[in-house]
Amino acid sequence: MNLRIGVIGTGAIGEDHIRRITNVITGARVVALSDLNVNRAKNLAKKYDVKFYVTGEEVIEAAEVDAVVIASWDPTHAQYVAASIKAGKFVLCEKPLATSKEDCKRIVEAELAGGKQLVQVGFMRRFDSGYRQLKACIESGEIGNPLMLHCVHRNPTPGPKHTTEMSIKNSVIHEIDVLRWLLGEDFKTAQVLLPKSSSLAENGLRDPQIVLLETQSGVRIDIESFVSCQYGYDVQCEVVGETGTIRLPDPAAVVMRSHGKLSYEIFSDWSDRFVEAYNIEFQQWVDGVKLGVVAGPTAWDGYAACITADACTEAREKGTIVPITMPQCSAFYGR
Numbered sequence: 349m350n351l352r353i354g355v356i357g358t359g360a361i362g363e364d365h366i367r368r369i370t371n372v373i374t375g376a377r378v379v380a381l382s383d384l385n386v387n388r389a390k391n392l393a394k395k396y397d398v399k400f401y402v403t404g405e406e407v408i409e410a411a412e413v414d415a416v417v418i419a420s421w422d423p424t425h426a427q428y429v430a431a432s433i434k435a436g437k438f439v440l441c442e443k444p445l446a447t448s449k450e451d452c453k454r455i456v457e458a459e460l461a462g463g464k465q466l467v468q469v470g471f472m473r474r475f476d477s478g479y480r481q482l483k484a485c486i487e488s489g490e491i492g493n494p495l496m497l498h499c500v501h502r503n504p505t506p507g508p509k510h511t512t513e514m515s516i517k518n519s520v521i522h523e524i525d526v527l528r529w530l531l532g533e534d535f536k537t538a539q540v541l542l543p544k545s546s547s548l549a550e551n552g553l554r555d556p557q558i559v560l561l562e563t564q565s566g567v568r569i570d571i572e573s574f575v576s577c578q579y580g581y582d583v584q585c586e587v588v589g590e591t592g593t594i595r596l597p598d599p600a601a602v603v604m605r606s607h608g609k610l611s612y613e614i615f616s617d618w619s620d621r622f623v624e625a626y627n628i629e630f631q632q633w634v635d636g637v638k639l640g641v642v643a644g645p646t647a648w649d650g651y652a653a654c655i656t657a658d659a660c661t662e663a664r665e666k667g668t669i670v671p672i673t674m675p676q677c678s679a680f681y682g683r
């Protein structure tokens with residue numbers, strides 16, 4: 349039987365997820381949707397022949413909805429995740445889980461109180477085959493212990509309401525999660541350096557930024573965040589170990605020799621670069637929910653990422669190195 353999904357937020361990624369659930373993965377279908385942008389949502393409801401609801405809460409409570417996907421703006425996630433837990437429904441919430449660690453903590457507490465894991469966070473890089481290869485290589489011991497990681501996260505242009513804070517909480521949060529997963533440990537300190545800002549960064553945005561993280565065992569990480577780099581969508585990660593290095597591969601691309609140059613294309617946005625990862629993420633989520641389990645990143649992972657992102661914000665504002673204190677993870681989350 350198909351899992352019946354309600355989608356809240358039908359903008360760029362919400363629409364893409366509706367297409368993915370309908371045309372790409374198996375075992376699920378979209379039955380309800382909602383968005384503040386009523387015209388857009390109604391058009392999509394018509395296109396996919398699903399029911400339109402005025403509010404996200406109505407989607408969550410609808411009897412025909414088995415599970416919920418949240419793809420609305422970041423600050424709305426916490427309320428919809430809380431409502432999904434209250435309704436006892438599985439929910440896949442796009443990253444970030446919430447925009448403050450306090451909201452994440454409330455979500456974790458509500459889930460714990462309900463006694464059942466229901467929440468998965470949309471940290472889809474964990475499903476990317478390149479990152480999976482990096483993890484397998486680290487765990488094989490081939491390059492010895494990881495000592496340093498050099499990462500790059502570049503977007504061609506930021507969204508219209510993008511802020512300096514969002515470069516971490518909305519963007520670098522991907523690295524925060526995937527590196528924590530790659531290395532299997534939490535972070536100990538955060539620091540943010542602000543290089544000269546690009547003249548193409550608008551509305552007072554500080555861009556680029558360099559995030560420096562230190563893990564509990566002392567691995568040092570630098571992450572360049574550059575959301576107005578102009579030339580393309582570019583995600584890089586190099587792990588330096590004791591006896592060798594490994595580098596995140598770009599997905600397979602044709603290498604061209606032409607006009608005296610050797611070249612291959614750079615993606616223009618996340619939806620192309622990580623398309624396979626989103627597909628796998630959704631298929632595994634649907635398969636897990638049908639068995640009654642959350643197999644991907646949990647509410648705790650969303651909480652841990654947000655604690656780290658909040659520490660980065662504090663570090664940027666104060667211009668200092670900020671210690672990160674991670675609360676004890678409950679056995680409920682399997683750690």
Ligand SMILES: NC(=O)c1ccc[n+]([C@@H]2O[C@H](COP(=O)([O-])OP(=O)(O)OC[C@H]3O[C@@H](n4cnc5c(N)ncnc54)[C@H](O)[C@@H]3O)[C@@H](O)[C@H]2O)c1
Binds near residue numbers: 360362383421
């Ligand atoms: N995992 C990823 O790689 C990835 C990629 C893109 C976006 N995202 C996340 O997905 C979310 C949506 O991003 P987007 O790029 O699609 O943005 P978007 O602006 O294109 O779409 C967001 C939609 O949410 C709607 N919305 C806002 N508040 C709402 C509310 N209270 N109830 C219902 N609808 C509401 C807006 O009207 C808009 O249509 C964000 O949280 C973003 O961080 C994740």
Ligand SMILES: O[C@H]1[C@H](O)[C@@H](O)[C@H](O)[C@@H](O)[C@H]1O
Binds near residue numbers: 575
């Ligand atoms: O910086 C963007 C990231 O590169 C994408 O992967 C999405 O998460 C998007 O929401 C962010 O704004």
